[in-house]
Amino acid sequence: MRWRAGRIAAVAVAAACVMSVAACSSNDDNSSGGSAAENGTQASGEPIKLGLFNPSQGPGPQPGVTTGKNAALDYVNNQLGGINGRPIEIVDCGIDQTVPESTISCAQKFVQEGVIAAIDGFNAESASAVKILGDAGIPLVGEIPYNLQTGASPANRVYFAPAPAAFLIGFMQQLKANGKTSLTLANADLPAAHQVFDMLLKPLGAQLGIKVKEVYYPPAGPNFAQLASTLADGNPDAAGLMTSPNDATCTKLAQSMRSVGYKGTIFLAACTEFIDTLGQQAVGAQTYSPFWQPPAIDSVPAETKANVETAQRFIDNQDGTAGFYAYGTFSILADFTHILNNAKVTEINSKNVLTTLKAVKDYQSFLGPKLNCGSATSPNCTSQMLLFDVVADKKTQPQTGTFITPSPAVLKLIPGAL
DSSP states (O other), X not given: OOOOOOOOOHHXXXXXXXXXXXXXXXXXXXXXXXXXXXXXXXXXXXOEEEEEEEOOSSSSOOHHHHHHHHHHHHHHHHTBOSBTTBOEEEEEEEOOTTOHHHHHHXXXXXXXXXXXXXXXXXXXXXXXXXXXXXXXXOOEEESOOOXXXXXXXXXXXXXXXXXXXXXXXXXXXXXHHTXXXXXXXXXXXXXXXHHHXXXXXXXXXXXXXXXXXXXXXXXXXXXXXXHHHHHHTTOOSEEEXXXXXXXXXHHHHHHHHHHTTOOSEEEETTOOHHHHHHGXXXXXXXXXXXXXXXGGGGGOOHHHHXXXXXXXXXXXXXXXXXXXXXXXXXXXXXXXXXXXXXXXXXXXXXXXXXXXXXXXXXXXXXXXXXXXXXXXXXXXXXXXXXXXXXXXXXXXXXXXXSOXXXXXXXXXXXXXXX
């Protein structure tokens, strides 16, 4: 999905610098086209190497991760002046989330390449890398720890956004608040999906008084008409996808659910492309996110709005897939850079990176809420999430007007959720 807002005025971009923790020397509007980062501060010198677990291979690739990475490199290296003036270099390793060995191979590559941190590009098999990275002292940094095992311990890792349990609890809290008591969700038939349903979804449903049913489809992709009919069976109050291999899966499923006449709330995890593709037909659907995105720009608070516009400008400048995973990857790398620059870390190594990230206090993240990263579990920084309603053609609003704080009493029952 490509959200275009035209050129961003110089004053808006300047505001982004004021609101961000890293300084910008010149953020004039890119009035002549070309790179989104013209007139910024360019980094130079020896690059700082980061590894990226990029789910670009296999049956469920996330091409938005590559778009977000490329946009963030442009922003960090050509606008912000890098980290301490040095450019970031990404060791981009493509993984297949259905094959743990793929993640293991990339972790080994990162050790050989001498990266100072590894970025989790929303990898459901991230736990396969934990021991290898830990033994090498390389921190794992990400947004959402999609693998429950990864999220159950804070050792050698920092995640800026909540664990899946927080999104589930926040979503189901709002279902309950709206008088809805039945939910059917689908996921690819993978070990991580069974983990989430068995260890999270059913217990959370029982805690919140919601009847929960699970449906699985082949990892290579569902028969959408059949899946839509299965999800609509019994007319649950809400139905859809808890996670999705890509935006195309969400779009095709939403179309199929409308075709079979489902009238309840269609829930489509973190997808965004369907909002653009379905237009008015998408109204009434819901999605979750740990951060603000352009379809909700009218609801974004002042301290974050300019950053959303900046991210959009750099992402739109790329010839690639936008949407949730692009903005998520951009956000990880932007926060990583701003936090280290704000802390004035002079010696950039793995140990100092991990120490600095874990010490974050009351930091206004680039696209999300304020972060305090000293939690004893992983993710370390927040449990807050956004639940968006599609309210008009290509427009969303957060259901509560702002971030939802999932029930701490329920969260603490789930390892790694608080």
